[in-house]
Amino acid sequence: MRLLLRNATIIDGTGAEAEAGDVLLEDDHIAELGATTLAPDEVIDARGLVVTPGFIDVHSHSDFTLPGDPEARAKVMQGVTSEVVGNCGLGLFPSNETVERFYALLSPMLFGEPGGGCFRDIDAYRARLEERGVSVNVVPLVPHGNVRCQAMGLAERAARPDEIARMRDSVDTNMRQGAFGLSTGLVYAPGAFADTEEIVELAKVSAAHGGIYASHMRDEGSRLVQSVEETLRIGREAKIPVQISHHKAADRWNWGKVETTLAMVDRARAEGLDVHSDVYPYTAGSTVLSAMFLPLWAFEGSQDRLLERLRDPKVREQIVEGSKERMMKLATLPGVLDRIVPKRLILPFVLFELSRLVVVSSLKNQQQYEGMTLREIAKARKQKLYDMLLDLLVEEELAIAAIAHVMSEDDVQRVMAHDATMIGTDGFPQREGKPHPRAFGTYARVIEHYVRERRLFGIETAIHKMTGMVAKKLGLRDRGVLRAGAKADVVVLDAARVKDRATYASPKNHPEGIVHVFVNGVHTVKNGKHTGARGGRVLHRAG
Known part of the structure; x- marks a missing residue:
């Protein structure tokens, strides 16, 4: 089976400038390019179109x-x-x-x-x-x-x-x-x-x-x-x-x-x-919500163990502290300020910014939250940010994807x-x-x-x-x-x-x-x- 793309603008993928010509496809390969000699079984007029x-x-x-x-x-x-x-x-x-x-x-x-x-x-x-x-x-x-x-x-x-x-x-x-x-x-x-x-x-x-x-x-x-x-x-x-x-x-x-x-x-x-x-x-960007916020040690063992940790009040406190330490590493101030300003002072601003920029894109059960920022979800649930995050992860069995601007x-x-x-x-x-x-x-x-x-x-x-x-x-x-x-x-x-x-x-x-x-x-x-x-x-x- 031969198919001819006639009168095309050809961009060949090498970075070379576009050229006018024909492209002849035969079965699973390109048979001819530019000027063609073989008779086609089908012709598509590609005038005004680009072939790449x-x-x-x-x-x-x-x-x-x-x-x-x-x-x-x-x-x-x-x-x-x-x-x-x-x-x-x-x-x-x-x-x-x-x-x-x-x-x-x-x-x-x-x-x-x-x-x-x-x-x-x-x-x-x-x-x-x-x-x-x-x-x-x-x-x-x-x-x-x-x-x-x-x-x-x-x-x-x-x-x-x-x-x-x-x-x-x-x-x-x-x-x-x-x-x-x-x-x-x-x-x-x-x-x-x-x-x-x-x-x-x-x-x-x-x-x-x-x-x-x-x-x-x-x-x-x-x-x-x-x-x-x-x-x-x-x-x-x-x-x-x-x-x-x-x-x-x-x-x-x-x-x-x-x-x-x-x-x-x-x-x-x-x-x-x-x-x-x-x-x-x-x-x-986009990834699962747990990967954005939770400390790595919380994932050790299995996902079942992660859910157990999220349900345990004492371990939850450790997870929140580990997450805050991770968030503080994200914050860098210009010049000497980065060395002398305690990161704990910057943390509230980091968390506020992230709560504005992270949008939940899919959940397993509570689809009413899709398209909402973390801040909007926390406000709707009348919860503080981390209480909302950890509760929602448990409720959704971790099945939350998010988009971060x-x-x-x-x-x-x-x-x-x-x-x-x-x-x-x-x-x-x-x-x-x-x-x-x-x-x-x-x-x-x-x-x-x-x-x-x-x-x-x-x-x-x-x-x-x-x-x-x-x-x-x-x-x-x-x-x-x-x-x-x-x-x-x-x-x-x-x-x-x-x-x-x-x-x-x-x-x-x-x-x-x-x-x-x-x-x-x-x-x-x-x-x-x-x-x-x-x-x-x-x-x-x-x-």
């Missing part, structure tokens, strides 16, 4: 949703043809009974509903998705949190040599099954309990298979610089390409620090380290415009509540807001950050660029009409202006509507 490679979501959490949502409409409808999953050290594979128990409790925290179960390894996950079919290509990373939980549960301590050996074996097995690298979530249990040496040892296994190291670092706030230093150190010692996940500076007191951390990236690249960042085009627009633009930054959503389209709009609108927002309106960079650069740069980082040799012989992951869009329709108040809206999407040559979005096709694959790292 399919977008590769370099930072996705859709591994949690794809088993139950294989058509991946939130992503495909915005032009995504491949999703990198297993990010932030979390994912549905690999697993054993300990990991299964962990995610049986974690999935409701993420989704407010039971999850789809875990898979022993990537092969089992691949078999499940390909048995039912999937509308996007899936690019798996090995989540460190799962690997650690397999070996030692949620123990809050350094790993023993025998446990390191078991973790290395698990990473090796999943890399042999086609994983593209190792990811960490060093702010979440159990990954947060690992020391740097443990991560280096596991990253070496990924490096031996040609994989990358992607990290949600230990701190994106007051210790952002130190966290980037650790990430670069892991890259150097393991001799592995590095990806800094959702590079940002959280909380007003830390705005501007990305100038320092981006300079660190530049120096590391000049020294020969292959290091990139990814970013989503929003000034708000804690980033600077200047920082977002600075990171996005950096030469070594890729675009990703960091999103999963949860079925309940109001998810972060990034899961539905990221790519349209970049084109509409940052290319057309802000003129932060040209559309060729934007497409490169969404496609060719990502493919090269991952080692995807036959995707991410338009060239003869490459896989036919292709987007046809109206660059002047692309419009992001996903908002915080109403996030589950697909964008306008994405006209056609082909996944491995399969027409998956046709004239702006999902066809129901499932032409995706779970990809296997080459070599």
